[in-house]
Amino acid sequence: MKRRIQRISHTLALGLWIGLASSCTPKLGNTLVEDNMMFAQLQLRVAFDEIDYARTNETPESRKKREKNGWGELTNPRNSEPDGTLHLVPSKDWTSGFFPGELWYVYEYTQNNFWKKKAQQHTDMLEQEKMNGKTHDMGFKMYCSYGNGYRLTQDERYKEILLQSARTLAGRYKPQAGIIRSWDHNQKKWQCPVIIDNMMNLELLFWATRESNDSTFYHIAVNHARTTLKNHFRPDNSCYHVIDYDTITGKVLKKNTHQGLSHESAWSRGQAWALYGYTMCYRETKIPEFLQQAKKVEEFLFNHPHMPTDYVPYWDFDAPEIPNEPRDASAAAIIASALYELSLYDPENAERDKERADKILENLSKNYRATMGHDNGFLLLHSTGTKPTNVEVDVPIVYADYYFIEALLRKDRLEKTGKLF
Template structure:
């Protein structure tokens, strides 16, 4: 039987598409190999740790080594206890693997790793409750509905609100370096507001909503310059609420634009708009996006240098983690700004494609991490041009958001 032309063209198109690897499928297949290798690497680190170190942690009630954080410059795997701000990302990756594959192997591994973070729900000495608890228990609750997870999340949210400073209108970030700062608030803290918004929707307690919105507004007022670039740290007087200092602690200089800080802001204000519908937050996210992508120092592959104003560009380290956070945020932002939505998606797709082509680790190598070339804090010579766990977490999240947006028209997981 002779095929009609439209049908023939359709079959040819489908065949052509089949020859091109699916970006999401390819990366999750790769992630499966790498994360299974990560289990081997983690077991090796735990086995090799001197008993004296384990005993000291037990004595101090710090808990066991919980999660991988990065590969050191010498190639060794750096693992951290639950208190570390990055501890929740690895269990979050495992939940994303379960979400994509529906394989109970990943569900069980995610449960095991998530359990190691539970003690943090009472840790009032940190603002990083969202990073630690929401990325782990939050994803777990979303995918399983486990009531015990819900209880952990609510307790963590209440604990986080104890760091809110009424006179400042923001959540205190760091407790260290009290000789340097009175009440430091960092741009990263925008990411932890998602836990508070979740708690408001779940409990109905307006405390969570008010703290989150006030924090976002205070940060918008004081962290951002006229060009919509962000400082890293703003220090406040806890009595008067006055701004004392504006610093960029992990960037090149106080007046420079630290790349990951710009990404935190883009993601944070996008989620604030999702949860509140307040136009001011959408406008802020749009302006931050414009700053990032109109900057003359943004490379053609859209993977930024660690600081937009680093003096040695182009001979400066990149920060893949800033790129993955940005890509994930762009998929969601595209839902709220129809005039620029296609452009946002195109940029996010370009980031993921370039990361996949030029930044992935070697299969079975690099201690089970997914991406190379992230930079934690170059000015402190910490985690410079190495694999880092939060780059991997937001990489998988961005891939899932891309797939869901294409299939269902929403990037909300």
């Protein structure tokens, strides 16, 4: 009760700080971007208090489990649990870089050193991950955090950490198969699994190519993208989640899912990763088939009969109880961010792409936003992690917030300058 009173008092103080009138859902800015970025600042200040509380009050069971599994100290938020508690993760968790990434975006928007210092603090917790070769998630962890940090500060230490992260990621490349191995777990199930999510980690390798003048990174990224394009997609341009490879012959052994409804279903966030990943790959390479693939994925998404009218997908396009299935706000945020970029490369459909992205942001803002001062400081509700195992179903999840802010900033730049980068 004491913590709740402190949190409410803190939030009210923040309301007075920006001169808000007393209201449950006040309008914080004159535009969609201004409104949401002010809301983000308020919520993230709440998040700092919740993070401190969660670290201080970690349960003995949680600590014992963490130590038994060899996990390090708790770092950044991942999600709210169904009971409302905040779930913090160690640096090795694939989501650990999104929260500092959010802070860097807020610093970029505000140019307020308060956010810079907070971003530095939450980024520095992850440095040891530059040597963690047991995961493909180096882009998610290190590029979202250190990558945004380096872009905004040109800190040479960040650059060296990122280059080492890229070298570590490149160490997972399997040349015979032409892919970067995604997971090391479930070895009895898969020989060499590659997930569609891995497309997102290629951005770190493209960055490393420019910064190091070492074309090895580029060739690994392009080979992975081409192999994924060849093997991950169905005739309707939906994608599988997991492809299992023989690393000696490059032969496809299995086409599976891990988080979707079934092996042949279209897991929504996987489709979002594909859209974003191939759009980004086209930016970095100008290889035409990458742009074509992004456009094909968009066509699948927006022509699908189960795409809701608000463009916030159900967790799987083939979920059996639609419309009574959980949504995935994270998938929507990823799609919106990707569409703003795609609009730059497809002039014929640019206005349509921007309109779709705008509609997603408007609906997320109107119907999926958290309650100010609550929800552990998260921005969006109603994301779904892994429904088949009942993990993170219909809860706030950090990567939804990250891509939501990214999409807002992309909208802002496009409208003001006509550019993103």
